[in-house]
Amino acid sequence: MTASSNAALPSGGPPLRVLLAEDNSLVREGYAAMLSDQPGIELVAAVEDGFAALRELDLHRVDVALVDVEMPRMDGIEAARAIATRHPGVVVVMLTAFEDKARLAEALGAGAQGFLTKDMDIEQIIAAVRDAVAGKTVLGPEPLEVAAQSLRQRAAEREANAEFLDRAEALSPRYAEVLNLVARGLTNRQVAARTGHTEATVRTYLSEILQTLNCSSRTELAVKANRLGLVAGDSA
Structure with missing residues (x-):
């Protein structure tokens, strides 16, 4: 379990093919533009919910799905479960405002490889995505602190x-x-x-x-x- 790196690492291989799922159109357009500008990243699609994400995954090869947690129709947790079943080769990384801390465990339990927050710089997000593709579990600073606190509480309870x-x-x-x-x-x-x-x-x-x-x-x-x-x- 690692926190994100400070800068995106260059990729010597083919670009990472990324799908973005975000229901807020302004946020979606903003991240789509930033992702498209990143070297070594190919934005395959930017969609509004989990259903649309699955539709695109059925049609296109994707390496990483960046998925918001709270979305209408099919939220990010449901989408992560569905992607793990239908497209197990796709790495799912949550990108969210992190308003509900209970969603962290849900997301990781659903098969997400990472949990990042929207207050992170795009370079940090890309670096974390590369780590996730390499098999690491990646957490933003706030989710990492929540996870650490949970482990400390579990250790104290077991001691008691x-x-x-x-x-x-x-x-x-x-x-x-x-x-x-x-x-x-x-x-x-x-x-x-x-x-x-x-x-x-x-x-x-x-x-x-x-x-x-x-x-x-x-x-x-x-x-x-x-x-x-x-x-x-x-x-x-």
């Missing part, structure tokens, strides 16, 4: 719950599986179906897990496990 974490990590594989499924919101019946245990066995396991982890309810257990990053996704 060190005993809970130690006990959770010491659970047997069977108990750990039940913990994970309960924390993901499954009922005892659903956990039993997933694991092959009886409901009575699941109830017994859950009772012992609650006692071991000093939790008064499955709700407390689920909240803590999710907050501390103990819950694994479904690989099935």
Whole structure:
């Protein structure tokens, strides 16, 4: 995870083919003009929303999609997911006013390779785009600080719950599986179906897990496990 560089680096290869998606026409025209003036950049299209971006991607080869987060019809998060599915070779970088900090995690989770802000210089944006194409995750200064703060908060919370974490990590594989499924919101019946245990066995396991982890309810257990990053996704 890197902050943007201070200047755009020259490219010795073919120009980067860039698509811009921005709903504000004045902003879109301004960025389109600046991008077109940058050496090593070829602006393929400048469109107003995610639907239009996907249409252009279906028609043209594009290396990088610079996408605003807040757009009508299909916003940048939805567009990033759709691009990752339909055009996995296209690097998606968000370029936004960053008014809603929760959108940072959403964007990265949707497959965006970077999250830049509109207060950055065009040279910084181009340098970050080149880094994203090279495989780096790129963040503007403000998103980088938000990400760092989130990591600091997570580290502090894990430190404050060190005993809970130690006990959770010491659970047997069977108990750990039940913990994970309960924390993901499954009922005892659903956990039993997933694991092959009886409901009575699941109830017994859950009772012992609650006692071991000093939790008064499955709700407390689920909240803590999710907050501390103990819950694994479904690989099935």
